[in-house]
Amino acid sequence: xxxxxxxxxxxxxxxxxxxxxxxxxxxxxxxxxxxxxxxxxxxxxxxxxxxxxxxxxxxxxxxxxxxxxxxxxxxxxxxxxxxxxxxxxxxxxxxxxxxxxxxxxxxxxxxxxxxxxxxxxxxxxxxxxxxxxxxxxxxxxxxxxxxxxxxxxxxxxxxxxxxxxxxxxxxxxxxxxxxxxxxxxxxxxxxxxxxxxxxxxxxxxxxxxxxxxxxxxxxxxxxxxxxxxxxxxxxxxxxxxxxxxxxxxxxxxxxxxxxxxxxxxxxxxxxxxxxxxxxxxxxxxxxxxxxxxxxxxxxxxx
Numbered sequence: 535x536x537x538x539x540x541x542x543x544x545x546x547x548x549x550x551x552x553x554x555x556x557x558x559x560x561x562x563x564x565x566x567x568x569x570x571x572x573x574x575x576x577x578x579x580x581x582x583x584x585x586x587x588x589x590x591x592x593x594x595x596x597x598x599x600x601x602x603x604x605x606x607x608x609x610x611x612x613x614x615x616x617x618x619x620x621x622x623x624x625x626x627x628x629x630x631x632x633x634x635x636x637x638x639x640x641x642x643x644x645x646x647x648x649x650x651x652x653x654x655x656x657x658x659x660x661x662x663x664x665x666x667x668x669x670x671x672x673x674x675x676x677x678x679x680x681x682x683x684x685x686x687x688x689x690x691x692x693x694x695x696x697x698x699x700x701x702x703x704x705x706x707x708x709x710x711x712x713x714x715x716x717x718x719x720x721x722x723x724x725x726x727x728x729x730x731x732x733x734x735x736x737x738x739x740x741x742x743x744x745x746x747x748x749x750x751x752x753x754x755x756x757x758x759x760x761x762x763x764x765x766x767x768x769x770x771x772x773x774x775x776x777x778x779x780x781x782x783x784x785x786x787x788x789x790x791x792x793x794x795x796x797x798x799x800x801x802x803x804x805x806x807x808x809x810x811x812x813x814x815x816x817x818x819x820x821x822x823x824x825x826x827x828x829x830x831x832x833x834x835x836x
Contacts, residue, residue, distance in 0.1 A: 542642030547694035552614035572614035627685035631727040750819035
């Protein structure tokens with residue numbers, strides 16, 4: 535149903551914000567199912583996660599894969615991590631768009647000095663904290679979300695050091711309303727991301743691949759070539775397997791057959807993105823190709 539990206543500096547109250555939002559959603563009138571995806575679920579030390587770029591890249595990959603598996607139209611997924619790189623937030627936005635769900639960013643806006651103090655306080659209490667070097671590196675590389683970016687919009691801003699983080703706070707209430715409100719096409723105050731060709735997996739390849747269709751059409755071409763090679767005037771090519779014959783009234787060369795086959799495969803690939811699912815078993819693919827060839831030859835002969 536929705537993907538929520540928690541964003542903020544290290545030790546800015548992101549985990550508390552995620553937990554608070556989760557509780558508020560579960561207690562809302564719609565009683566939402568919520569899943570929080572965070573770094574602790576991988577049982578790795580936070581300093582190990584950000585010790586170097588390969589480790590950080592690996593962590594982002596694990597989080598992204600988990601999000602990709604978890605998004606659905608029935609649950610709200612909250613990603614509790616730094617999410618400090620705008621390119622990574624864009625990747626998460628693309629996942630939401632491919633799934634056709636709502637998306638928003640919840641930003642914990644806390645100044646660096648306060649985050650540094652909270653990090654030290656955690657260490658003093660014996661809780662998990664960032665090493666000084668890791669903390670300073672993360673602060674330096676943080677890329678603040680901006681409303682004008684589609685992958686940062688809509689943006690809900692919390693100020694934990696000033697207002698705290700409460701279920702009753704206006705920002706949390708506003709986020710809950712956005713995530714649970716019924717879509718109104720007139721006001722358009724809630725946006726459902728729409729899949730595009732760039733983000734949508736071709737439905738054709740969900741059941742079978744274009745490779746299988748390519749192979750099926752090649753078998754038809756081979757049959758046409760072989761029967762023409764037997765000599766004599768051929769008016770039809772039979773394929774068997776309850777498939778209709780191909781009606782031809784003239785010799786058809788391999789270059790023309792290859793061109794028609796490539797065009798047909800391309801058309802099937804496009805229709806799988808914009809229209810009904812294309813049948814993908816071998817006979818269905820061959821039957822469609824035979825019908826296509828009969829239309830082409832019939833038009834050429836007319």
